[in-house]
Amino acid sequence: MKKALAFDIGGTKIYSTIIDEEGKIIADIDKFSTPKTIEGIKDVLKKQIGKFEQDVDFIAIATAGAVNNENTAVIGSTGNLVEGYYTIDFQSLSSKRVFLENDANAAAWAEYKIGASQGSSVSVMLTLGTGVGGGIIINDRLLKGKSGAAGEMHFKMYPDKRRKCTCGSWDCFESYASGTALKWDAEEALNNPDVTTYDVIDGVKNCDNKMIEIFERWQRDIAIGIMGLANLFDPDCVVLSGSMAQFVDIKKIEDEVNKDIVTAPTSVRLATAGNYSGMIGAVLLGAKEVK
Amino acid sequence: MKKALAFDIGGTKIYSTIIDEEGKIIADIDKFSTPKTIEGIKDVLKKQIGKFEQDVDFIAIATAGAVNNENTAVIGSTGNLVEGYYTIDFQSLSSKRVFLENDANAAAWAEYKIGASQGSSVSVMLTLGTGVGGGIIINDRLLKGKSGAAGEMHFKMYPDKRRKCTCGSWDCFESYASGTALKWDAEEALNNPDVTTYDVIDGVKNCDNKMIEIFERWQRDIAIGIMGLANLFDPDCVVLSGSMAQFVDIKKIEDEVNKDIVTAPTSVRLATAGNYSGMIGAVLLGAKEVK
Numbered sequence: 001m002k003k004a005l006a007f008d009i010g011g012t013k014i015y016s017t018i019i020d021e022e023g024k025i026i027a028d029i030d031k032f033s034t035p036k037t038i039e040g041i042k043d044v045l046k047k048q049i050g051k052f053e054q055d056v057d058f059i060a061i062a063t064a065g066a067v068n069n070e071n072t073a074v075i076g077s078t079g080n081l082v083e084g085y086y087t088i089d090f091q092s093l094s095s096k097r098v099f100l101e102n103d104a105n106a107a108a109w110a111e112y113k114i115g116a117s118q119g120s121s122v123s124v125m126l127t128l129g130t131g132v133g134g135g136i137i138i139n140d141r142l143l144k145g146k147s148g149a150a151g152e153m154h155f156k157m158y159p160d161k162r163r164k165c166t167c168g169s170w171d172c173f174e175s176y177a178s179g180t181a182l183k184w185d186a187e188e189a190l191n192n193p194d195v196t197t198y199d200v201i202d203g204v205k206n207c208d209n210k211m212i213e214i215f216e217r218w219q220r221d222i223a224i225g226i227m228g229l230a231n232l233f234d235p236d237c238v239v240l241s242g243s244m245a246q247f248v249d250i251k252k253i254e255d256e257v258n259k260d261i262v263t264a265p266t267s268v269r270l271a272t273a274g275n276y277s278g279m280i281g282a283v284l285l286g287a288k289e290v291k
Numbered sequence: 292m293k294k295a296l297a298f299d300i301g302g303t304k305i306y307s308t309i310i311d312e313e314g315k316i317i318a319d320i321d322k323f324s325t326p327k328t329i330e331g332i333k334d335v336l337k338k339q340i341g342k343f344e345q346d347v348d349f350i351a352i353a354t355a356g357a358v359n360n361e362n363t364a365v366i367g368s369t370g371n372l373v374e375g376y377y378t379i380d381f382q383s384l385s386s387k388r389v390f391l392e393n394d395a396n397a398a399a400w401a402e403y404k405i406g407a408s409q410g411s412s413v414s415v416m417l418t419l420g421t422g423v424g425g426g427i428i429i430n431d432r433l434l435k436g437k438s439g440a441a442g443e444m445h446f447k448m449y450p451d452k453r454r455k456c457t458c459g460s461w462d463c464f465e466s467y468a469s470g471t472a473l474k475w476d477a478e479e480a481l482n483n484p485d486v487t488t489y490d491v492i493d494g495v496k497n498c499d500n501k502m503i504e505i506f507e508r509w510q511r512d513i514a515i516g517i518m519g520l521a522n523l524f525d526p527d528c529v530v531l532s533g534s535m536a537q538f539v540d541i542k543k544i545e546d547e548v549n550k551d552i553v554t555a556p557t558s559v560r561l562a563t564a565g566n567y568s569g570m571i572g573a574v575l576l577g578a579k580e581v582k
Contacts, residue, residue: 066554075555076555120437121436121437122436122437122441134523136523138429138434139432141430143429143524144525145412145413145524145525145526145554145555146411146412146413146525146526146527146555146557147525147554147555148525149525149553149554149555150413150523150524150525150554151523151525152522152523152525152553152554153522153523154518154519154522154553155446155516155518155519155520155522155523156448156515156516156518156519157447157449157450158448158449158450159448159449159467159511159512159515167551167553168551168553169518169551169553170551172522176450220450221450224447224450225446225447227445227446227447227460228445228446228447228464229446229523231443231444231445231446231463232425232427232441232442232443232444232446232520232523233434233436233441234435234436234437234438234439234440234441234442234443235436235437236437260458260459260460260461262440262443262445262458262459262460263357263436263438263440263441263443264366264436264437264438264440266437
């Protein structure tokens with residue numbers, strides 16, 4: 001059975017382990033703080049590759065940022081990684097094939113193969129974390145688009161420039177549905193720049209009505225975005241993953257989405273492929289490509 | 292060469308002609324007012340089928356409303372056709388195979404095969420008319436979704452219930468980007484319920500500043516919707532068709548879309564497959580299915 005040395009490269013942490021072609025994690029999970037320089041990131045990768053390369057068939061990397069259709073390079077800048085990250089020649093770090101995919105795309109594939117969207121002809125996955133990631137699978141294929149960057153959850157929630165998005169544009173779904181967005185909602189509602197996402201979550205747990213109202217607005221915005229996606233893709237299901245997904249009321253969102261849907265009712269589900277679904281998905285995708 | 296008797300069934304008119312499998316129209320275009328009863332619609336179809344059935348290999352129908360994945364039936368109600376339209380058993384009207392597809396999907400396929408989006412790996416088509424239709428083609432396949440209804444342009448432009456959409460929900464893209472939406476924009480801006488879409492178009496032609504402002508708002512809303520679609524699908528191109536497409540400034544919309552795009556720049560184009568692209572696309576799609 002093929003196996004791969006897997007990485008998940010995010011803005012704050014790099015994870016690494018060995019995963020087999022069925023998606024089973026077969027080694028310890030190594031964890032590193034993401035270096036703030038390109039050389040630093042390359043050093044982390046090189047050290048791991050040096051240790052484990054001989055034991056695996058290929059290297060699979062789930063990374064922040066859009067990945068090209070050849071799965072060899074990151075295209076363009078990624079907000080929360082070091083400037084110039086996309087210039088890294090990942091293949092040069094190993095003699096084995098290095099397979100890259102965007103982290104949200106990879107996680108969506110893991111959900112499709114071993115998680116919550118198994119058997120779906122069309123599925124949409126949203127990762128609700130610091131930002132919002134997206135991965136769309138149609139007829140057993142990841143939607144990549146002409147450049148590889150498809151699935152960006154940057155459609156507008158307002159047309160009239162209210163809230164700056166991290167992407168440089170205004171009012172994208174990400175800027176209303178992310179964990180950071182929940183903080184912004186609270187800042188606006190409470191006129192307090194110091195309130196945090198977790199203040200809201202704690203407030204909801206403690207039945208604070210104001211915090212509940214803020215949370216409900218955030219959750220309704222997520223439902224409104226999903227409704228649009230459901231009308232575009234007519235998916236079997238929409239899977240929610242990421243650190244913020246555990247806090248939402250899945251059933252309530254599903255009801256809200258289906259109340260006004262013009263296609264056919266869809267199913268909203270919590271992700272089940274676990275915290276390392278990015279690495280698992282990258283390995284499952286890579287295993288199809290690497291002979 | 293295969294040929295088909297084609298129909299385009301819309302809210303006000305039914306068109307019919309004969310088209311060959313290369314998309315060439317090889318007979319006169321017949322035109323009927325759409326009857327207001329199911330029996331009336333069936334009579335129009337039956338009369339044409341009786342006349343031409345023996346000359347063709349199959350029947351191809353581009354119709355308002357979502358069409359199932361088997362291309363045999365309309366699913367659910369369609370706003371501007373008679374109540375219960377979806378109960379029509381189209382196959383019972385002919386001894387030849389009757390192939391159905393949604394009109395916007397069919398027109399998108401015609402653009403892909405003989406029109407403006409030829410050669411695109413991913414393309415999105417919008418028909419800007421009384422309403423807004425959509426057809427999305429990914430890797431040589433129409434995006435149909437689990438039920439066949441994908442490509443509905445009912446994502447929200449506002450999350451806070453401002454304008455009722457014809458679909459029953461609120462603030463969908465359709466209700467800001469259609470010809471009717473331009474009338475609504477004008478009604479709101481001028482506080483005049485009698486102003487028409489064509490008053491605005493005429494005003495723009497006559498350099499009326501207020502009408503230009505109304506038109507620009509409408510056109511900006513179209514660009515904002517396309518930007519979201521471009522970030523989701525990363526398409527080679529977005530094709531605009533329908534009666535309103537002729538009035539928009541394609542280059543301006545393309546610039547607006549690409550200014551803030553997070554994927555990769557896309558091309559916005561005017562449709563070129565002509566007024567009968569729905570019928571042509573239905574025949575081209577049907578020809579793949581009918582042996």
